Every structure is written in C-alpha cells, then in structure tokens.
Amino acid sequence: MIKDNVKIAVEDLVVHFTTNAGMVQAVRGISFDLHEGETLAIVGESGSGKSVTSRAIIGILSPNARVLGGSIMYEDKNLLEFSEADYAGIRGNKISMIFQDPMSSLNPIMRIGQQITEAMVVKLKISKEEAKERAIKIMEEVGIGEAEKRYYQYPFQFSGGMRQRIVIAIALVTEPEILICDEPTTALDVTIQAQILDLINDLKVTKNLSVIFITHDLGVVANMADRVAVMYAGKIVEIGTAREIFYDPRHPYTWALLSSMPDLDSKEKLFAIPGTPPDMLYPPKGDAFADRNSFAMKIDFEEEPPFFKISDSHYAATWLEHPDVADVELPPILKARLKGKQLT
Amino acid sequence: MSQEQPILIIENLRQYFKSGFGKRKVVVQAVDDVSFHIFKGEVFGLVGESGCGKTTTGRSIIKLYQPDGGKVIFNGNVVSEGFIEQKNQLDAINVQLKDNELAVEQKTALQEQARSLRQDISRIKREMKKEPDRSVMNKMQMIFQDPIASLNPRMTVKEIIAEGLRINGEKDNQVITDKVNNALETVGLVREHANRYPHEFSGGQRQRIGVARAMIVEPELIIADEPISALDVSIQAQVINLLNELRERLGLTILFIAHDLSVVKYFSDRIAVMYFGKIVELTTSDELFKNPLHPYTKSLLSAVPRPDPDSEKVRKRIRYNPAVDHDYSVEQPSMVEIRPGHFVYASPSEITKYKSELKGTVNESTKDSVATLKTA
Numbered sequence: 001m002i003k004d005n006v007k008i009a010v011e012d013l014v015v016h017f018t019t020n021a022g023m024v025q026a027v028r029g030i031s032f033d034l035h036e037g038e039t040l041a042i043v044g045e046s047g048s049g050k051s052v053t054s055r056a057i058i059g060i061l062s063p064n065a066r067v068l069g070g071s072i073m074y075e076d077k078n079l080l081e082f083s084e085a086d087y088a089g090i091r092g093n094k095i096s097m098i099f100q101d102p103m104s105s106l107n108p109i110m111r112i113g114q115q116i117t118e119a120m121v122v123k124l125k126i127s128k129e130e131a132k133e134r135a136i137k138i139m140e141e142v143g144i145g146e147a148e149k150r151y152y153q154y155p156f157q158f159s160g161g162m163r164q165r166i167v168i169a170i171a172l173v174t175e176p177e178i179l180i181c182d183e184p185t186t187a188l189d190v191t192i193q194a195q196i197l198d199l200i201n202d203l204k205v206t207k208n209l210s211v212i213f214i215t216h217d218l219g220v221v222a223n224m225a226d227r228v229a230v231m232y233a234g235k236i237v238e239i240g241t242a243r244e245i246f247y248d249p250r251h252p253y254t255w256a257l258l259s260s261m262p263d264l265d266s267k268e269k270l271f272a273i274p275g276t277p278p279d280m281l282y283p284p285k286g287d288a289f290a291d292r293n294s295f296a297m298k299i300d301f302e303e304e305p306p307f308f309k310i311s312d313s314h315y316a317a318t319w320l321e322h323p324d325v326a327d328v329e330l331p332p333i334l335k336a337r338l339k340g341k342q343l344t
Numbered sequence: 345m346s347q348e349q350p351i352l353i354i355e356n357l358r359q360y361f362k363s364g365f366g367k368r369k370v371v372v373q374a375v376d377d378v379s380f381h382i383f384k385g386e387v388f389g390l391v392g393e394s395g396c397g398k399t400t401t402g403r404s405i406i407k408l409y410q411p412d413g414g415k416v417i418f419n420g421n422v423v424s425e426g427f428i429e430q431k432n433q434l435d436a437i438n439v440q441l442k443d444n445e446l447a448v449e450q451k452t453a454l455q456e457q458a459r460s461l462r463q464d465i466s467r468i469k470r471e472m473k474k475e476p477d478r479s480v481m482n483k484m485q486m487i488f489q490d491p492i493a494s495l496n497p498r499m500t501v502k503e504i505i506a507e508g509l510r511i512n513g514e515k516d517n518q519v520i521t522d523k524v525n526n527a528l529e530t531v532g533l534v535r536e537h538a539n540r541y542p543h544e545f546s547g548g549q550r551q552r553i554g555v556a557r558a559m560i561v562e563p564e565l566i567i568a569d570e571p572i573s574a575l576d577v578s579i580q581a582q583v584i585n586l587l588n589e590l591r592e593r594l595g596l597t598i599l600f601i602a603h604d605l606s607v608v609k610y611f612s613d614r615i616a617v618m619y620f621g622k623i624v625e626l627t628t629s630d631e632l633f634k635n636p637l638h639p640y641t642k643s644l645l646s647a648v649p650r651p652d653p654d655s656e657k658v659r660k661r662i663r664y665n666p667a668v669d670h671d672y673s674v675e676q677p678s679m680v681e682i683r684p685g686h687f688v689y690a691s692p693s694e695i696t697k698y699k700s701e702l703k704g705t706v707n708e709s710t711k712d713s714v715a716t717l718k719t720a
Contacts, residue, residue, distance in 0.1 A: 045576040046547075160394070189393035189603055194647035194661050216577050219606070219649030223656040242653040260581035261651055262610035264633060269588070270610070272581040276546045341654070 007178055007210045008034040008057060013070035015052050015061065024280050026052045028234035029070065034178065039204065039211040041225035041242075043218065043257070047277055049234040050214045054180045056080075057212070058097050059087045092119050096171035100183040102163035106155040113151035116170050123174050135173065142169045142199060161192035165199065172203060179204075180212045185220060197223055218261055222246060227313070230254050233278050233288035240314030247341050249334075250308075250316035252295045259333040271333055287318070295320060295328055350381035351419060351565055351597050352405070358413030358428055359397070359404045374400040376621035377414070379679070382565070387591065387598045389612030389629065391605060391644070397621040398601045402567045405599070406486050410472060418565070421480045427468045434461045478512060485558035489570040491550035495542040501528075501553055502538040508561045527556040531586060548579035555586065567599045572607065584611060605648045609633055614685075617641045619666075623679070627686040635705050637688045637698045639669040670694070683707055 003009075015027040027049040034040050042050045055061050057072055059079065072079040074090070082090070099105040107115060116139070117131035126134075132151070139147035142165040155163055164184060171179060181200065185193040197220065204211055213224050221228055221242065228245040230238045230253065238251040249255055259271035275292040278284050284291065290300035299319050308321035320328060330338070359375040375397040382388045390398045404411045404424070413428035437458045441451065485508075488494035495504055505527055506520045514520055525535045531552040542550055551571060558566055568587065572580040584607065590596055602608050608615060609629050616626040617640065625638040636642045643664035650656060670677070675691035682688050682698055684707065690698060 045578050190605065190647045190649075191393055191644060191664075194649070197649075198661070217649070218577070218651040219656075222651050222653045223649045223659075225653075246651060246653050257577060258651060260578050262581075262584075262606045263652075264606050264609055264648065264650060267610075270581040270585055272585050273578040276548075341652075 003033070005036045006033045007036050007074070008212075009071075009073040010053070010057070011071045011073070013053065013056060013072065014068040015049075015056055016066045016068055017062070018064045018066060019281075022281050023066075025283050026065075026234055026280060027056070028283065030231070030234070030236045031070075032229055032236060032239060034210050034212060035227075036210055037204075037208060038226040039213055039224050041213045041215060041221045041228045042231055043216060043221055043228060044231035045216055045277060047280065048231040050231050051182055053231075054097070054182055054212060054214055058091055058095050058180060059084075060091075060097075092176070093123055093174050094176055095178040095180065096174070096176040097180040097182065098164075098167050098171050098184045101187050102160060102167050103155070103187075105167055106163060108155055110154075111151070112153055112155065112158070112166055116151075116166070116173055119170065119174055135169070138169045138173050139166075142166075142172075142203070143195075144169075159192075160188055161195060164188065164192075164196050168196075168199065168203070172207065175207065177208075177210060178212070179209045180214070182214045183216070184213075186215070186217070193220070200224070218246075218257060230257070233283060234280060235288065235317065237289065237318070238314075238316040240310070240316075244311065244314040247338060248310075248314070250310055250314075250321055251289075251318045252293045252320070253289045254316075255331055255334055256292075258337070259331050263337060268333055268336075271331060297325070349384060351384045352382040352599070353417040354378060354380050354401075354405065354414070355417070356414035356429070357401065357404060357411055357416065358426060359400050359409055360412045360428070373621050375404060375411075378618075378621070378623050379414075380616055380623065380626060382597060382599060384564075384597055385591075385595050386613040387600055387611055389608040389615040390599065390601045390618060391603060391608050391615060392618035393603060393644075396618045398603075398618050399569055401618070402486070402569050402599060402601050406484055406567055407476060407481070408486075418484055419480060421477065422471075423476065423480060423484075425468050425472065427465045430461050430465050430468075434458055434465070437461070482508075482512065482561045483564040484567065485561060485563040485565070486567045486569065487551075487554050487558050487571045490574050491547055491554055492542070492574075494554055495550060497542055500539050500541055501545075504542070504553060505538075505557045505560055508557065512561065523560055524556075527560045530559055530590070531556045546579070547575050548582050551575060551579075551583050552586065555583075555590070559590070563596070565597045565599065567601070569601045570603070571600075573602065573604065580607070587611070605644065606650070617644065622689060623687075624689045625687065626679075631686055631707065635686075635702060637682065637686075637701065638690070640664045640666075 011031050012029050013027055014029050017024040017026055030053060042053065044050045056067065057079065059082065067080055113132065113135055116135040117128065120126055120131040120134060121128060136147045136151060139150065144150055144162060144165055158166065185196050188196060201224065203209065215221060225242045227241050229236045230245065230251065232253050238245065238254050245254060249258060256271060256273045260273055262270055273292055278288050278291065286302050287300040287305055290296040297319060305317045305319045307315040307317050309315055310321065319325060357375055357378045361372045361374055362369065364370050378401060390401065392398045403409050405416050407424050411424050411426040413426040415422055416424045437454050441454055502524050505524045509520055509523060524538055528535060528537060533549065533552055542553065545553065572583050575583060587598065591598060600608065600612055612629050614627065615629045615632050616623045617638065619640045625632065625641045632641065633645065636645055643662045646660065646662040672691060675693060677689055677691045679687055679689050680695055682695060683702065688698060
C-alpha cells in the first residue's frame with residue numbers, strides 16, 4: 001500500500017517502444033516516490049527516459065509504447081490499469097503537466113482566454129462566465145498584467161516567458177495536486193528562466209503542489225529540487241536529497257555530469273564524457289555507463305549493480321559502493337569544487 | 345593586450361529591420377550603434393537575452409546582412425559599411441537648405457557638405473555592390489546554433505565540409521579528400537565518417553561537422569553563434585573543449601555569442617553585454633563578474649543558476665527595469681571607459697555613481713598585465 005506522505009509511487013516501471021528497428025528499451029525498471037509538497041528533479045541527458053517516465057505517469061505515451069511491467073500508484077490505484085475514460089478524471093484535474101516549448105504547446109489560432117477556460121468548462125462543469133472570472137484571476141496570479149485585455153489575445157502576441165506563464169496557468173486552473181514540468185525553461189533565457197522558476201516555486205507553496213521537475217540543467221536542479229533522481233539509459237543510477245547529490249555524489253555518471261558543467265569560478269579544462277549514450281535497442285549488459293566510465297571495473301561490464309544504501313534517503317547503483325571495493329579518488333575538477341562544502 | 349593589433353573592428357554598427365508600409369511601417373533597431381574591437385587570439389563573448397541583437401551583430405559582421413550604418417573592418421579591410429548616418433545628415437542639411445533666409449556663404453558651405461555626403465553614400469553603395477573579396481572573407485567563418493538545421497540532410501559529410509573549398513575553385517579531388525580528412529581529424533572525427541550523412545551522427549558529432557566546415561578554409565576568426573545551446577550538458581563540454589583546443593593550437597580568434605553566462609565566463613577573455621541593440625558593458629570576464637556596474641549586467645549575473653543548492657537557497661535575483669534604473673531625460677548616456685579596459689554605457693551622473701562603487705575594488709582587467717610586468 002502507498003505510504004501516507006507519498007503522492008505517487010512508481011515501482012519497477014518498464015516502458016519499451018516498438019519501432020521498425022526493434023524494441024527500444026526506453027525505461028528499464030525504475031522506482032521512486034514523490035512525497036507530498038516536495039520537488040523531485042529527474043536529471044539526465046536526452047534519451048535517458050526521463051520524459052517517457054513522466055508521460056507514463058500522466059498517461060500520454062505514444063501509441064507504439066508498451067508498458068511491460070511495474071506500477072504507478074496514485075491514491076491506492078494503479079494508474080497503469082486505468083482506461084482512457086478513467087484517466088480523464090485525473091489528467092488535468094489531479095495531475096497536470098507543463099511542456100518544454102511554450103510555442104508548440106499552445107494553439108496558435110485560439111485566443112488565450114479560450115485555451116485557459118477550455119479545461120475548466122469541460123472538467124469542472126462551470127459556466128463560461130465563471131470560467132472567465134477564474135481564468136483572469138489565475139492569469140494575474142502567474143504574473144500577467146492587464147489580464148482582462150490579454151484574455152482576448154493570441155499566443156503570437158505574447159513573448160516566450162509570457163507564453164510559458166500561460167501554459168502554467170492552464171496547468172493550474174483545475175487546481176491539481178501534482179505538477180509535472182518537462183524542461184519548462186530550456187527554451188527560455190536566463191532572466192526569463194529565473195522568473196519562471198521563481199513562479200513555480202511560489203505556486204508550489206501557495207497551491208500546495210507536489211512537483212516532478214525534469215531537466216538537464218544542474219543549476220536549475222540546485223535551485224528547485226528537494227530531491228534529485230539521476231537517470232541514465234532508462235534507469236535511475238542515483239537518488240537522494242539535493243544536498244546529497246551535489247555535495248556527496250557517489251555514481252560516476254553523477255560525477256561526470258557535475259564536472260562537465262562550468263562553474264562561474266572554473267578555469268581548468270572541462271570534463272567531457274567520452275563516447276555517446278548506448279543504443280537502447282540493445283542496452284548493454286551490466287552497468288550501462290561502464291563504457292564511458294573511467295572508473296569501470298570488470299564487474300561493471302558483467303553484472304548490473306544493485307542499489308547501495310548510503311543514507312536513508314540516498315541510494316546509488318554503482319559497484320564502487322560495494323563494501324569490498326576500495327575507495328576511489330574523485331575526479332580532480334569535482335574535488336576542487338566540493339572543497340569546503342560539507343554535507344551536514 | 346591593448347598594444348596588440350585588433351583583428352576585427354566594429355564601428356557604430358547599425359542594423360535595422362523594416363516591415364510594413366505607410367502608417368504601419370515598423371523599424372526594428374536590432375543593432376543600434378555598436379562598437380568594439382576584437383584582438384588577435386582572444387575569445388570575445390557577446391551575451392544578452394534573446395532579441396537583444398547579439399546574433400544579428402554576428403551575422404552583420406560576416407555579411408549575411410547588409411548593415412544600415414557603421415563599418416566592419418577585418419584585418420585592415422573594410423568588409424561592410426552602411427550609410428544611414430550620412431543619409432540622416434544629408435536629410436538634415438536638405439531641410440536647412442530649404443530655409444531661404446540663409447546667407448550665401450552659409451548656403452554654399454552647406455551645399456559643399458551635402459555634395460561630399462552624397463559622394464560618400466554613392467561610394468559606399470558602389471563598394472557594397474561589388475563581389476566581396478574572398479581572400480579576406482574566407483578568413484572569417486561561422487558556426488551556427490542548431491547542428492541539425494545547419495547541415496544539409498541530403499549531402500554527405502564530405503560534401504558539406506568540402507563545399508567551401510569547391511566554392512573557392514578547388515577542383516582537384518585528391519586535395520579535397522586530403523583536406524576534408526584533415527579537417528575531420530582536427531575536430532576529433534575519423535576519416536570513415538566522410539561518406540556518411542548528418543542524420544547518422546549524434547548532436548555533438550554534428551556540431552563537430554559544423555566546426556570542421558568552418559575550419560576547412562583556414563580562418564583566423566570564427567563567429568560561433570550559440571554553438572552549444574542546442575546540445576546536451578555532457579556534450580556541451582566536448583564542444584567547448586574542442587573550440588578551446590583549436591584556439592590554442594591554431595591561434596584562432598573567436599567571437600562567442602551565447603546566453604549561458606557560466607559557459608561564456610569559462611570560455612571568454614573579454615565579454616560584452618548587450619541589451620536591446622546596444623552594448624551596455626564591456627570588459628574582461630573576471631572584471632565583469634567581480635565588479636559589474638550596469639544594472640542590467642547585475643540582473644543578468646544574479647539570474648544564473650549555479651549547481652550548488654546552498655548558494656541557490658540564498659541567491660537574490662536583481663530585477664532590471666530600464667524605466668526606473670535610468671533617468672536619461674536630462675543627460676544622454678554614452679559609452680565611457682570608466683577605468684582601463686572597463687567600458688560602461690552610462691550618463692555622466694551615473695559615471696560618478698559607478699566610480700564610487702568601484703572605489704576599493706581591484707581592477708581585474710589590468711591585474712594580469714601588472715602581474716606579468718612584475719614577473720618580467
């Protein structure tokens with residue numbers, strides 16, 4: 001059964017896609033909980049399966065997806081067993097999603113107001129007048145000035161940041177409990193990104209949301225996340241609180257991610273992860289990251305590492321954590337950066 | 345560094361885009377009076393949010409657009425020039441000439457001025473109609489943002505990379521193959537890749553192809569227009585390291601256009617911050633990050649998220665509102681060198697304010713040269 005403070009519990013989720021070339025094993029058995037009121041960030045490079053996971057939760061996988069196992073528990077019900085009609089009661093009402101590109105997630109030939117009220121009229125069965133009132137209220141909440149006038153405008157009359165605010169307004173208008181943000185700021189500038197992140201953080205508190213935040217920008221993760229799950233090749237390789245992941249990373253892939261990103265103070269050569277992510281048609285045996293990992297041992301190529309517990313909230317799937325393995329030196333660039341930063 | 349010869353000089357560059365007619369005519373001043381120098385061998389970063397004109401500046405420099413005003417001087421040659429300033433002056437003179445009460449001497453003086461302006465304009469028009477001098481322009485190459493959109497999907501990698509050579513009249517297949525192989529190896533790809541198509545490569549590899557295409561004509565200046573924004577984090581580092589390596593090995597000069605400040609800081613020697621078509625601050629990267637002066641620079645720096653949860657929790661974002669932060673109703677702002685190597689766009693009263701802010705801080709832009717003097 002699902003624990004009290006857990007909103008969504010994903011267990012052993014496996015999602016494959018049938019393609020002409022064969023089965024693409026996008027998500028290969030991942031488990032995590034989303035606690036009430038927290039922001040869980042899922043980090044990984046493109047193709048690591050982070051978007052597929054979030055789409056599986058909200059039930060919008062493409063038709064060629066095959067969910068081969070696992071469960072997604074929400075309020076004691078398994079979302080994976082839901083029919084499309086069942087899902088209609090949840091999607092938008094209870095769980096909402098914000099997408100990456102605010103231009104392509106809005107209908108270009110529909111007025112903003114209509115796009116915001118559409119969900120309310122359908123889902124909450126309220127009159128158009130009431131819906132308009134609520135829409136204008138929420139537009140003001142997400143920081144759109146002159147909402148009355150803006151209500152009748154089209155998406156092209158809005159800037160990128162404003163469009164993303166509209167998308168957030170649409171997602172929040174039905175007062176969901178869970179918000180899934182799929183790279184909501186990747187298409188935006190730093191200054192606009194900062195505004196949108198602040199907005200999501202504020203709304204999270206005022207509307208008591210639990211947020212799943214998908215991104216590949218570690219700076220954004222540090223800003224937003226309470227907990228972080230690092231994904232690689234369809235698996236979670238490390239999961240822990242934000243401070244644990246940033247100040248005490250254990251998996252070589254997390255090390256690589258952290259040291260490939262320039263800090264405002266870094267001068268030395270950046271660490272570039274060699275090679276490319278594995279072809280998920282034929283996922284490698286053992287640790288998927290072993291090929292690109294200078295710390296890989298023989299066992300990494302043969303057997304998949306289980307999760308090793310580091311603390312109550314921190315787990316890492318790497319053989320380096322096995323009690324029989326000697327401690328290894330952190331990559332120098334990371335060592336320099338973590339100097340003076342204490343976990344406690 | 346200042347005694348070195350600049351490889352690229354931009355003087356009062358203006359690039360306007362017009363749309364609509366009559367009442368609905370809109371002129372967007374995408375780049376408005378921008379001037380800077382790039383010295384040989386340095387990486388010059390150009391940052392700003394989208395729509396501030398940084399990409400347009402890059403494109404005007406390499407003559408993808410015909411500038412409306414100002415000059416681009418590359419290696420001592422004027423590569424492009426516009427005449428909007430001369431035209432405005434001429435219009436003003438014509439208005440004055442309509443005044444019948446002018447003295448005769450005044451009138452002739454004005455007519456003389458108008459004639460020379462007209463000559464200037466027609467000279468610029470003539471010059472700009474000419475075929476650009478390839479031996480000069482080839483030394484300037486561009487790398488584009490999106491490695492998928494900037495490579496023709498129907499051409500093999502060899503054809504893509506060799507295109508520049510062919511345009512320049514290279515016909516010998518053996519030479520082309522050799523040079524292409526060479527370029528591929530320079531950017532960390534292998535010869536076998538030459539006969540493949542762009543779709544067979546990952547994002548990082550595609551951007552390497554873009555770099556190889558720029559490198560094949562042996563340029564001295566590379567304009568890199570957000571070369572890493574479309575790439576994954578792990579791949580970004582590969583491309584930055586590649587550009588860094590090329591720069592050290594071949595002595596390249598790079599104009600690096602980006603909006604990611606931590607990358608720009610890491611990669612650039614000097615940085616110019618652009619806001620709405622104007623450069624608002626220009627200095628060395630250390631100085632810019634230590635002692636930012638212009639409120640927009642401060643706001644931009646405060647918006648960069650760092651991969652460090654503890655500092656993120658306490659980070660305060662500074663908002664920039666030009667209507668509140670500046671009062672330009674009395675004094676006109678201009679670009680001022682507030683201390684050696686540090687330029688800021690400000691009005692005289694703001695300069696005094698900034699100067700007092702700077703008191704007691706170390707000038708990072710001259711620190712290096714002082715240090716080298718001492719050791720020598």
